[in-house]
Amino acid sequence: MATAVAAVISALAFFLLAAAWSILSSYYLTPRRIRLAMEKQGVRGPKPRFLVGNLPDIAALIMKSTSADMPAIDHNIVGRLLPHYQLWSKLYGKRFVFWYGSEPRLCLTDTELIKEFLSSKYVQISGKSWLQLQGSKHFIGQGLLMANGNKWLHQRHVVAPAFMGEKLKNHMGYMVECTKKTISALSAAVAVAGGNKEVEIGEYLTRLTGDIISRTEFDSSYEKGKQIFHFLTRLQSLTAQSSRHLWIPAGRFFPSKFRREIKSLKKQVEKLLMEIIDSRRDSKEIGRSSSYGKGLLGMLLAETYKKEAFSYTLELVMDECKTFFFAGHETSALLLTWTVMLLATNPDWQEKARSEVQQICGYQPPTADQLPKLTLLQMIINESLRLYPPATLLPRMAFEDMKLGELHIPKGLSIWIPVLAIHHDEEIWGRDAHSFNPDRFAARSFAMTRHFLPFASGPRNCVGQAYAMMEAKVILAMLLTSFSFTISENYRHAPVNVLTLKPKHGVLVYLKPLRN
Numbered sequence: 001m002a003t004a005v006a007a008v009i010s011a012l013a014f015f016l017l018a019a020a021w022s023i024l025s026s027y028y029l030t031p032r033r034i035r036l037a038m039e040k041q042g043v044r045g046p047k048p049r050f051l052v053g054n055l056p057d058i059a060a061l062i063m064k065s066t067s068a069d070m071p072a073i074d075h076n077i078v079g080r081l082l083p084h085y086q087l088w089s090k091l092y093g094k095r096f097v098f099w100y101g102s103e104p105r106l107c108l109t110d111t112e113l114i115k116e117f118l119s120s121k122y123v124q125i126s127g128k129s130w131l132q133l134q135g136s137k138h139f140i141g142q143g144l145l146m147a148n149g150n151k152w153l154h155q156r157h158v159v160a161p162a163f164m165g166e167k168l169k170n171h172m173g174y175m176v177e178c179t180k181k182t183i184s185a186l187s188a189a190v191a192v193a194g195g196n197k198e199v200e201i202g203e204y205l206t207r208l209t210g211d212i213i214s215r216t217e218f219d220s221s222y223e224k225g226k227q228i229f230h231f232l233t234r235l236q237s238l239t240a241q242s243s244r245h246l247w248i249p250a251g252r253f254f255p256s257k258f259r260r261e262i263k264s265l266k267k268q269v270e271k272l273l274m275e276i277i278d279s280r281r282d283s284k285e286i287g288r289s290s291s292y293g294k295g296l297l298g299m300l301l302a303e304t305y306k307k308e309a310f311s312y313t314l315e316l317v318m319d320e321c322k323t324f325f326f327a328g329h330e331t332s333a334l335l336l337t338w339t340v341m342l343l344a345t346n347p348d349w350q351e352k353a354r355s356e357v358q359q360i361c362g363y364q365p366p367t368a369d370q371l372p373k374l375t376l377l378q379m380i381i382n383e384s385l386r387l388y389p390p391a392t393l394l395p396r397m398a399f400e401d402m403k404l405g406e407l408h409i410p411k412g413l414s415i416w417i418p419v420l421a422i423h424h425d426e427e428i429w430g431r432d433a434h435s436f437n438p439d440r441f442a443a444r445s446f447a448m449t450r451h452f453l454p455f456a457s458g459p460r461n462c463v464g465q466a467y468a469m470m471e472a473k474v475i476l477a478m479l480l481t482s483f484s485f486t487i488s489e490n491y492r493h494a495p496v497n498v499l500t501l502k503p504k505h506g507v508l509v510y511l512k513p514l515r516n
Contacts (some may be wrong), residue, residue: 053099
């Protein structure tokens with residue numbers, strides 16, 4: 001008996017010592033090692049507080065900068081959304097280290113070094129940090145966006161074909177059909193109002209992109225998908241709020257209201273996803289269909305039956321579904337919403353875009369062959385993505401020591417790429433960097449290869465980039481030939497970051513039908 005008790009005490013002591021060492025290493029020794037390594041290279045930053053780092057400073061600065069709406073429609077939004085970058089870059093230079101909890105982050109705006117870091121050279125030894133994985137595990141889990149190393153490589157290989165080649169072209173019909181429904185709904189609303197109707201266009205575009213991703217990739221309708229979108233939107237908000245707090249693997253250090261609601265929402269999302277998954281599996285198993293479906297979900301389900309080392313589990317399928325349900329409609333809807341706002345406030349460019357669409361497509365929906373010819377519309381979309389990129393930040397952690405240019409990057413240091421700040425840098429884009437000027441994209445220049453990062457860059461760029469651009473062109477082309485739009489006097493300009501860059505109060509525009 002005494003021997004058994006001694007063994008238990010010994011095991012407990014070992015566990016406590018191991019836990020103490022892990023905490024000491026994570027929250028003191030590793031951060032100290034990285035801080036000293038960067039200071040030797042002349043890279044400094046704000047002094048961190050124990051455990052929380054600079055999180056309280058960041059939260060306070062953002063709360064202050066976003067406490068009120070902007071007094072006018074001004075695209076100079078870096079100081080509003082990244083006030084900590086603006087402050088610290090003035091104090092320490094554009095290359096500085098700050099602390100997100102115990103995680104050190106190197107702010108990097110040198111676009112040559114960014115291009116090198118995002119290249120295939122470092123793709124296997126950099127990726128999402130433990131802190132990022134913890135923050136998103138109940139939101140999008142281990143889907144492609146959060147995967148690392150060989151797992152990411154396999155998931156990318158499985159997912160990519162759903163957004164390429166003939167599969168992409170086959171989506172055109174759904175995109176046109178869904179857009180026609182939205183235009184009919186908008187036309188009906190305008191008719192009731194007597195020909196000039198104020199609408200919050202973001203709501204319509206969110207429903208539209210949700211309907212499209214539901215049909216093209218999940219063999220479902222928006223009626224089914226909208227419940228998932230509702231829960232994911234709430235999860236997104238809670239995840240953004242929880243990111244202001246420190247993630248420690250002990251519930252009492254994390255606000256319980258977040259933990260309880262996040263877990264509850266996760267269960268509800270997964271219950272709905274299982275209904276869609278079971279429907280596809282049942283159709284295959286009882287012979288109603290020869291496959292699990294043509295879209296992404298069908299490809300993922302087929303993958304679960306392969307006996308490879310990295311075959312998909314049902315849990316990973318659901319994580320992938322959450323990732324693409326979110327990314328496949330949220331970022332596209334925001335791109336479209338901001339673009340409509342920019343066209344509504346720049347009527348000359350709106351008319352130029354409309355003339356191009358009418359010249360190439362007439363009053364018919366665009367075809368796949370016509371989309372590449374809409375070059376001016378592409379320039380407008382690029383300028384919208386430059387001014388209002390859906391993802392304003394791009395953080396990646398170094399899993400091994402690496403050399404980046406003249407910099408030694410120690411293992412455990414995150415590279416924090418402030419996409420929004422780079423997109424608004426006057427040294428790169430000129431004195432009109434905060435102005436809407438699509439002409440800057442008239443020539444395929446340096447901007448498209450190094451300084452323009454709305455979809456990231458390198459092997460880990462957005463796998464759905466071609467899908468998003470096709471969808472945006474189809475929808476905008478059809479909207480432009482159906483309505484003219486002007487900004488409402490009730491529109492309040494208040495961009496905010498809730499994981500993605502959103503208009504806080506939506507975008508209110510007046511729609512005027514162009515054809516009866």
